[in-house]
Amino acid sequence: MKTMLIVFGLFVATTTAAVQAQTALSAPDWNSYQDMAVDLMRQYLRINTSNPPGHEIETAKFLKRIFDREGITSEIFEYKPARANIIARIKGNGLKRPIILLSHMDVVTADASAWRADPFAAEIIAGSIYGRGALDMKSEGLLHLMTMIILAREKPLLARDVIFIATADEEVKDEGSIWFIANHAELFKNAEYVITEGGDNLLDPAGKVKYVGVDVAEKAPFWLQLIARGQPGHGSRPIADSAPNRLARAMARIVNYETPIKLLPAVEKFFHDIALLQSEPWRSKFAEIRQSLNDPSFARELLNDREYNYMLRNTISLTMLSGSKQTNVIPNEASCNIDVRLLPGTDPQDFLAELKKVIDDPTIEFKMVNTFKPPNSSSIDSELFQVISEVTRANHPEALVTTKMLSGYTESQLYRQLGITCYGWAPIYTTAEENEGVHGNNERITVKNVREGTREMYTVVSRVAH
Numbered sequence: 001m002k003t004m005l006i007v008f009g010l011f012v013a014t015t016t017a018a019v020q021a022q023t024a025l026s027a028p029d030w031n032s033y034q035d036m037a038v039d040l041m042r043q044y045l046r047i048n049t050s051n052p053p054g055h056e057i058e059t060a061k062f063l064k065r066i067f068d069r070e071g072i073t074s075e076i077f078e079y080k081p082a083r084a085n086i087i088a089r090i091k092g093n094g095l096k097r098p099i100i101l102l103s104h105m106d107v108v109t110a111d112a113s114a115w116r117a118d119p120f121a122a123e124i125i126a127g128s129i130y131g132r133g134a135l136d137m138k139s140e141g142l143l144h145l146m147t148m149i150i151l152a153r154e155k156p157l158l159a160r161d162v163i164f165i166a167t168a169d170e171e172v173k174d175e176g177s178i179w180f181i182a183n184h185a186e187l188f189k190n191a192e193y194v195i196t197e198g199g200d201n202l203l204d205p206a207g208k209v210k211y212v213g214v215d216v217a218e219k220a221p222f223w224l225q226l227i228a229r230g231q232p233g234h235g236s237r238p239i240a241d242s243a244p245n246r247l248a249r250a251m252a253r254i255v256n257y258e259t260p261i262k263l264l265p266a267v268e269k270f271f272h273d274i275a276l277l278q279s280e281p282w283r284s285k286f287a288e289i290r291q292s293l294n295d296p297s298f299a300r301e302l303l304n305d306r307e308y309n310y311m312l313r314n315t316i317s318l319t320m321l322s323g324s325k326q327t328n329v330i331p332n333e334a335s336c337n338i339d340v341r342l343l344p345g346t347d348p349q350d351f352l353a354e355l356k357k358v359i360d361d362p363t364i365e366f367k368m369v370n371t372f373k374p375p376n377s378s379s380i381d382s383e384l385f386q387v388i389s390e391v392t393r394a395n396h397p398e399a400l401v402t403t404k405m406l407s408g409y410t411e412s413q414l415y416r417q418l419g420i421t422c423y424g425w426a427p428i429y430t431t432a433e434e435n436e437g438v439h440g441n442n443e444r445i446t447v448k449n450v451r452e453g454t455r456e457m458y459t460v461v462s463r464v465a466h
């Protein structure tokens with residue numbers, strides 16, 4: 001009897017443990033993962049990786065400590081002093097090609113005096129965590145990190161390797177990814193997918209997700225410097241064709257120049273999809289955008305909206321200016337920089353020729369100030385796009401899932417060249433006002449986004465990697 005009882009007792013205990021293990025497998029303890037996510041988000045934001053100088057080695061070490069603790073293989077590549085990338089991997093059974101979770105660890109600088117809170121303290125105010133990088137893009141990096149942790153602990157069946165990559169220097173010269181692709185592409189080039197920044201998900205002020213825009217294409221920066229030269233002199237005796245005067249005339253022509261409208265298929269789809277969110281008359285106009293743009297007054301109204309203008313044309317922003325260092329000195333040289341963003345499919349040399357015609361002053365010199373990378377795009381006909389759509393619809397039944405062309409540049413552009421389908425997407429939902437924090441002041445993310453995003457990112461990645 002006694003023996004029997006012990007055996008029986010053991011049996012019960014084993015069964016209970018098995019049941020518990022099973023429960024853990026099918027239902028992760030979300031609450032504790034979400035607490036961990038908020039805590040790690042704050043720790044990550046407190047590491048100052050303002051670029052310049054970047055100093056991403058600190059965040060790389062922070063991430064490596066976590067990967068080591070979780071038993072996840074990872075490696076840091078310090079490609080120059082204090083500048084580093086990190087890669088981590090959870091192996092799948094190889095039936096499908098890997099998926100990469102890509103983020104950059106550097107952030108743009110912050111002017112603390114203009115902020116409500118210290119940009120590197122990760123203070124929580126009224127439900128939001130304040131910090132440089134809270135949206136761009138330590139938050140998405142954190143959701144990737146949490147996905148790795150949860151995969152390592154819950155051990156779901158994986159048909160793909162899940163690869164975590166966090167890079168340095170995206171905000172300045174993209175050295176991190178460029179170096180990584182040039183020197184260690186063998187670690188990830190067979191991947192099928194990249195998930196990274198660039199998605200645009202709009203939350204209305206009442207807290208409802210209006211749309212989820214997956215970034216499948218970006219515009220290409222084509223930065224130019226215009227230089228005017230002329231006779232120098234004293235400010236008291238004006239020179240009609242001085243360098244600053246020539247430059248001012250050229251700038252005035254640029255400012256008044258309206259680049260032609262070009263409607264790309266992905267943009268046409270975007271307008272068609274979001275038509276439902278508009279009230280009339282825009283609802284009907286958006287649904288038939290190609291035709292509607294023939295109406296000059298509608299086209300004018302649309303182009304006056306910064307959110308839509310950039311999708312429909314090549315754009316030019318006047319940014320840097322320089323001339324004399326003294327008020328009474330006419331300099332022999334004056335220059336300005338313009339930030340030109342070209343639509344996919346535009347040849348930069350054609351655009352330059354067009355611009356020269358507009359300026360109509362052959363003495364103005366043009367210099368390219370960045371390395372032009374031809375814009376590219378990814379098809380939406382993929383398992384990953386399907387899974388993102390399904391998971392989004394399940395969590396936000398009223399949200400539209402659409403494609404979005406980004407005005408800015410992302411690293412997708414580099415990884416697409418390896419034949420990888422790259423999407424800008426994250427389950428982070430922000431209001432238009434919160435978006436002002438990206439490269440602006442008071443960048444913040446709601447605690448709710450960190451908590452719920454942890455679950456949503458994991459759901460998408462584990463499902464597509466299954």
Ligand SMILES: [Zn+2]
Pocket residue numbers: 104136137170197
């Ligand atoms: Zn970014």
